[in-house]
Amino acid sequence: MLNEGDPAPDVTLQMMDGSMVPLSTLQRPLVVYFYPKDDTSGCTAEAKDFSALAAAFAAEGVALIGISRNSPKDHAKFTAKYELTVPLATDADGSVTEAFGVWIQKSMYGRKYMGIERATFLLDADGNIAKAWRKVSVPGHAAEVLDAARALKGNTPS
Numbered sequence: 001m002l003n004e005g006d007p008a009p010d011v012t013l014q015m016m017d018g019s020m021v022p023l024s025t026l027q028r029p030l031v032v033y034f035y036p037k038d039d040t041s042g043c044t045a046e047a048k049d050f051s052a053l054a055a056a057f058a059a060e061g062v063a064l065i066g067i068s069r070n071s072p073k074d075h076a077k078f079t080a081k082y083e084l085t086v087p088l089a090t091d092a093d094g095s096v097t098e099a100f101g102v103w104i105q106k107s108m109y110g111r112k113y114m115g116i117e118r119a120t121f122l123l124d125a126d127g128n129i130a131k132a133w134r135k136v137s138v139p140g141h142a143a144e145v146l147d148a149a150r151a152l153k154g155n156t157p158s
Helices: 040-054 054-059 074-081 094-098 141-152
Strands: 012-014 020-022 030-034 064-068 087-089 103-108 111-116 119-123 131-133
Touching: 012 094, 030 040, 030 094, 030 111, 030 141, 040 054, 040 064, 040 141, 054 064, 054 141, 074 087, 119 141, 131 141
Parallel strands: 030 064, 064 087
Antiparallel strands: 012 020, 012 087, 030 119, 103 111, 119 131
């Protein structure tokens, strides 16, 4: 499991346009949030919340990216349907969720299965994990992450 202060894994993301992008080449600081599935109630609320605050993150110089195992085509539909402004990446082979330790055993109605833990990581300018949120509860989460990003940058919430 990754802890605060650890370097972010050196993984490659598949973007919505199909391109492959190393995580290390994305703007830093960077918020990486993992979510289980496009177009479900909790995941939609989370994506809309991060999209609503995207300009505030950008004003702090902090980039955002959401990651699930949905296909680039599914991400494109999801983005268009809800007018999302946060870029989404696909983890088709599971290597990214495995590297971040968010591919976990879940249980629903007594049935055990593997799935993505809703988790968020704030990476600092050096690519280290400045803050990690596990088992995220969606309401208010994006604003909490923005506050942590501001604190990382030495700014106070407005």
